Amino acid sequence: MTTTAKTQTEVILKDSLISLLLYVLPIGLMFLSFYITGSKPWLTATTEHLSFKAPAFLEAIFDNLKTWGLPAIMLVVGVIEFSVGLYENKWTKNERTLDIVCFILPRIVLRPMIAYFGLQLLPFILPDAKNIFAWVPFWWGFAIMAVADDLTQYWYHRLHHQLPLLWRFHRTHHSAPYMGMAMTSRQNIIYTAFFSQIYLTVALTYMGLGYPALFVGGIKSLITTAAHSSIKWDKPFYTIRWLNPVGWVMERLISTPATHHAHHADTTDDGIGNYKGNFGNMFFIWDLIFGTGIITRQYPSAYGLKHYKEEEWYAQLLWPIFKSKKEGSELAHNGPVVGDEVEVVEERPVLVPQIAAVTQVEAV
Template sequence: MSDVSKHKLTQQVIDRTLKAPIEETRELLQRDGELKPGLGKISSVVALSLGFLSLLGVLAFHFPEYLTTPDLRHKYSVDTLRQLLLVALLVAGGMSLANIILGRMRRLSMVAFALVIVATVLGGSRVPVGDFPDHTPYIGLDWFILDLLGSTLVFVVIEKLFPLYKGQSLFRKEWQTDLKHFAVNHFIVGLALLVVNFLLHHLFGWLVRSDFQQFVQHIRFVPQLLLCVLVADLAQYWAHRAYHEVPFLWRFHAVHHSVKTMDWLAGSRQHMFELIATRVCVLAPLYILGFSEAVMNAYIIVVGFQAVFNHANVHLRWGPLKYVIVTPNFHHWHHASDDEAIDRNYAAHYAFLDYLFGTAVKSPKKFPERYGVVGDYMPDGFVRQQLFPFRGSTKPRDPEA
């Protein structure tokens, strides 16, 4: 065999062993629709996801000062995280190896198994963590991993138990775009908090009165939390309403409204400008009033849960509570493109605010017929949606284009 033939043969082997699995993985990540059981796709996707997140977790152990969130790293147990990482590696490795042996989704499983091997070689769950500086720039990789795992485990189960649309697939159309929004929003949390903190102190610091803050902090926990949520929601309501009624601001908010399928991931679609601006508007009054740290921590949990839950593919009977708190039924109407839903249901926590200000949806229908922006003019793709407010057109999309 000539040297040229040997080179071609070697290249073919490399293509089959390396390029083919990567191409298959890339192709799978570009698909949407239901995963049918019994073909190895579900276990392969689980193995691939856990393998990838495990590798990210190992990197976070190696570089905690740059990849972990300061507020979180002081609260969680490193030993517990090591155990979770070990379990994830074992599950991902076991699933991918079993599929390789059984010949099910072998190429995809090879990629998942390779991720497990790389994570293990880099130290796995035994990476030592020494002393490190606490005031370095960071991208919140740990928050991304924990939130993605937690949200997937909790909200996917809730959606399957109490679905509004029973035939809706977990991997619905444009899920890839919203996952990118989810990731970027978490990775820039450090930058966002830095900007928000700077703006709050420089724009609103002069309004702070320590005696009044002491009065607020001495209110009992539950009424103080309810007051905190009310203050935040009043700020959220008027900021949200401005996004709808001011054309320039709508171009940013239209990104969030462009999602056409509601589920737990849909709320992640958001322009970075809106992400930061809304946090300033909402946190400024909370900062001025000086709510206690315990109440603020509780509020963060409340807003984090409702932000995901109210976009979820969930239907429950709420009774009279539907007039008091914002539920998925209430917020789905806000995302609808039905005529009676346009510029309605602005509240994020307390539904009675919309009834008080006359912006609650009034419709004989139980559920919306369609979602998204009227005219469906928003392009798909994270980068194009971030650029849309500056150069995109709000003219209705040509269905034949």
């Protein structure tokens, strides 16, 4: 094992231990509040006696975000982006096909299927665990779900960048030479199928945290979608003086176009791009805690992969089941594991003939 690999392993190990503390933090704070107030909600509360119940219209909005609501929002914003030329004619037929398939397939097939079979299977695996956490007050349930869901995705995302073996499963999301609604769901199907927090959320919903999960999922969808948008909606928070304090807190708490666009940059040489960091999805604060983030309040001039070969959409979606025919591609048969680590050998002029020519002239 090289020194760099050993150091990275040690960092991942250390950060994993910190993460365990972060996972239990909201649970510990919840029980501390119970101790201070002398309350024991697990003895009296039922699913019919929630400490918080959203108005029907608000509940309907969050419920529909998981079905037609968010796709409708993304479609409207995407049309705006496209109409004002924010894709800069980079949305080719191949890119367009990939984005559309990646948008539709997980929403109408993969995630609903995982949730359905998960909730059907859990009663057999954990028959006594159904609704065991239904007594948890809504806001504490919200905090527990938010940390559990997003911190798990942070690690899932980070490991796909830091472990070469996993990189090609996530590469599809970074190959787009643009940012916008069109590529928000752009992922390899296997990366999506093993999306770790999907299974965690299904399990916690079965255990009684379904109502908090509804709101966490809705808010997270809005934040992550907005962070991918090519509309720089966060810029006024950095340029308008009286909004600066809000912007300072916001960019450290959640993902914004400035921080997440940096993660999709095609280079780190400009001091703006940080594709080997800024891993946060809903919360950017994980990057600050683990030292993987940078904040510049600027936006990259180019996105994607410098070594991108515009591989066939089906190869990007279904690798390694289907491989690319593009020679030298990471997705091709016997292709490099990580394309940007392949050394490019520059051709140098051959000087021998020139020296020989000079010698002949001198001889004359």
